[in-house]
Amino acid sequence: MIKGVYIHIPFCHQICHYCDFNKVFFKNQPVDEYIEALGMEMKMFIEKYQDRLHIETIFLGGGTPTALSAEQLQRLFELIKQHIPQQHLMEFTSEANPDELTRDKLVVMKDNGINRLSLGVQSFDEDLLTRLGRTHSNEHVYETIQMAKDIGFSNISIDLMYGLPGQTMDQWKDTLAKALELNLPHYSAYSLIVEPKTVFYNLMTKGKLILPGEDLEADMYEVLMSEMDSNGIQQYEISNFAKPGYYSRHNNLYWDNVSYAGFGAGAHGYAKGIRYSNIGPIKKYMDQVADGEFPLNHTHEVTRKEQMEEEMFLGLRKVDGVNKKHFKEKFGIAMEEVYEQEISKHITSGSMVVLNDAVALTKKGRFIGNEIFQSFLME
Numbered sequence: 001m002i003k004g005v006y007i008h009i010p011f012c013h014q015i016c017h018y019c020d021f022n023k024v025f026f027k028n029q030p031v032d033e034y035i036e037a038l039g040m041e042m043k044m045f046i047e048k049y050q051d052r053l054h055i056e057t058i059f060l061g062g063g064t065p066t067a068l069s070a071e072q073l074q075r076l077f078e079l080i081k082q083h084i085p086q087q088h089l090m091e092f093t094s095e096a097n098p099d100e101l102t103r104d105k106l107v108v109m110k111d112n113g114i115n116r117l118s119l120g121v122q123s124f125d126e127d128l129l130t131r132l133g134r135t136h137s138n139e140h141v142y143e144t145i146q147m148a149k150d151i152g153f154s155n156i157s158i159d160l161m162y163g164l165p166g167q168t169m170d171q172w173k174d175t176l177a178k179a180l181e182l183n184l185p186h187y188s189a190y191s192l193i194v195e196p197k198t199v200f201y202n203l204m205t206k207g208k209l210i211l212p213g214e215d216l217e218a219d220m221y222e223v224l225m226s227e228m229d230s231n232g233i234q235q236y237e238i239s240n241f242a243k244p245g246y247y248s249r250h251n252n253l254y255w256d257n258v259s260y261a262g263f264g265a266g267a268h269g270y271a272k273g274i275r276y277s278n279i280g281p282i283k284k285y286m287d288q289v290a291d292g293e294f295p296l297n298h299t300h301e302v303t304r305k306e307q308m309e310e311e312m313f314l315g316l317r318k319v320d321g322v323n324k325k326h327f328k329e330k331f332g333i334a335m336e337e338v339y340e341q342e343i344s345k346h347i348t349s350g351s352m353v354v355l356n357d358a359v360a361l362t363k364k365g366r367f368i369g370n371e372i373f374q375s376f377l378m379e
Contacts, residue, residue, distance in 0.1 A: 001054040002271055004253040005084055007038065007076075008264030010063040010282060013100065016133040019198060024282065026067050034265070035072060037286040039079035041263050044294060046083050049261070049271060055085055057250035060094040060114075067097075070104040077112035091116055091249040098144045099136035106151045116248075117148055118188075121158040124178040125171045128164055133199065138178070145182060155246060157186035162224065163217040164192050165200070165209055172220050176227045185246035189224050190239050191217055218367055225363070238317045238361075238369050255314050257307070265295070273307075275300045304331070305378055308338060313373035321360025335359065342375050 011026040011034075046053065058080065068076065093116040094109060101119075109117075121141055123129055129136070141158075148156060160179060162172050179187060194200045194209070203209040212220070228234075228241040235241050237255060240248065253260055262269030265285035267278045276299045279285045288295040302310070308331055315322035327335045336343065343359055346352035351365035351372055365372055 002049055002052050002259045002261055003054055004057045004059070004250055004258065004260035005055055006059050006061060006250075006260060006262045006267055006269070007080070008061060008063065008262070008267040008278075009065040009068065009076075010034075010265050011067045012062065012064045013067050014133060014135045029282065030286070031068065031072060032075070033286060034282060035068075035076050035079065037289045038076065038263055039083060040289045041295060042079065042083035044289075044292070045261055045263070046085070052259075052272070053085055054088050056088050057091045057253060058084065058086075058089065058093070059250045062095060064097050064100065064120075065094050066100040066105060068105075070102065070108045073105060073108045074112070077108070081112070086113070089113070093118055093248070093250055095120065096144075097136060098140040101144045101148070103147060103151070106148055106153070110151050110153065115153075116155040116157070117153055118157045118159065119144065121179070122161045123164065123167075123171075124175040125167075128167060128171065131165055132161070142182075145184075155186070156184050157188060157242075157246075157248070158182070158184060160187065160189040162189060162191055162220040163212050165211055167212055167220075169216065169219060169223070173223060173227075176224065180227065180231045180233075186240070186242040186248065187228065187233060188240050191221065221367065225366075234319075236319050238366055252318075255317050257311050257314050270302075273302055275302055307331070309377050312339065312376040316359070316361055316373060316376075317369065319360065321355065321358040323358045325357060338378075339376060346372055346375070 010024055011029055011031060012024070013026050060076075065073070092113045094114050095118045098119055098121065119141070120134075121136075122132055122134060124138055124141075126137060145156060158179060160175060162175075192200075192211070194204050194211075200209055204211075225235060233241045233243060236247050237251070240251065242248070259270050259272070261271060262276070262278065265278060265282050266280040269276050269278075277297045279288060279295045279297045285295045308327075311327060311330070312322055322335070324335050331338075343352065346365065347354070351362055351368065353360055353362050361369060361372065
């Protein structure tokens with residue numbers, strides 16, 4: 001069953017120096033026409049897969065959904081309501097920039113069912129924010145969160161980043177302290193990955209990007225886990241922390257390796273055993289949809305072997321790990337029959353443990369997660 005929907009809004013008023021997602025500057029773009037194209041794609045997809053839908057989560061990402069005006073957001077929500085069945089919907093998330101969320105936009109979002117906000121804060125050090133290409137200030141963050149609470153939002157998450165160019169441990173500790181003072185129900189924290197086709201990548205190739213070393217980055221991760229735990233915020237995934245009852249349902253769909261639809265230019269999806277990506281350039285995407293065709297750029301039918309690999313390296317991101325019984329029910333074979341050597345090796349090294357009939361990373365294992373995930377890729 002298809003349980004989630006991801007909708008991509010590729011417009012930004014400012015391009016961040018680390019971002020490699022499909023995005024364009026907002027100015028002079030066919031934003032209204034793009035929204036209508038989204039509606040057409042949704043309609044085609046829902047008609048094709050209507051007998052396989054049990055939509056529990058919707059996620060608006062980007063780009064920046066809040067780059068849209070209140071009127072544009074309202075039209076987008078009208079199309080979502082028109083085309084996506086919502087009788088089973090439990091979580092409706094939108095990403096947002098703190099300096100773009102006006103009261104009008106928040107009211108439109110609240111009135112149309114958004115019940116979770118994910119704010120791109122990244123740091124509370126304003127010099128670092130400038131280096132990242134961010135345009136908001138700390139004041140924007142505080143004002144926006146208070147305004148959202150006043151309007152009735154209670155499920156608010158913020159994204160943070162560490163391992164940034166020139167970032168010190170003191171700066172990271174200060175950011176964590178300010179974030180935790182907000183007493184929010186959910187936090188995500190990611191180490192910087194320098195991706196090709198970004199400003200940071202260009203600087204790095206020229207030797208002009210000075211990053212913290214691996215040891216300092218690992219220490220920052222240690223401090224992150226410790227501070228979250230000390231403040232009653234439970235780690236439930238390598239990069240995600242929440243109070244009980246506030247885990248991200250949508251992201252859990254990804255880690256549980258469940259099918260989901262992806263709409264919009266450059267969006268990715270997973271339906272009926274096929275992973276797919278959409279055309280990235282906005283005009284090409286819109287032209288394809290206008291012709292009544294799915295705007296596919298690439299498709300891949302996931303083999304049974306690949307499904308098992310994905311079950312492991314996605315599921316091991318969760319603190320609860322991968323359930324052995326579920327694995328056997330899904331694939332008709334015991335996990336140990338496929339991965340006995342790998343599991344035994346990681347348990348012996350102290351990187352993995354069997355807990356409640358599931359294999360999971362230990363705290364030690366979370367520091368080398370990518371290395372462990374790779375070991376579950378079969379030849």
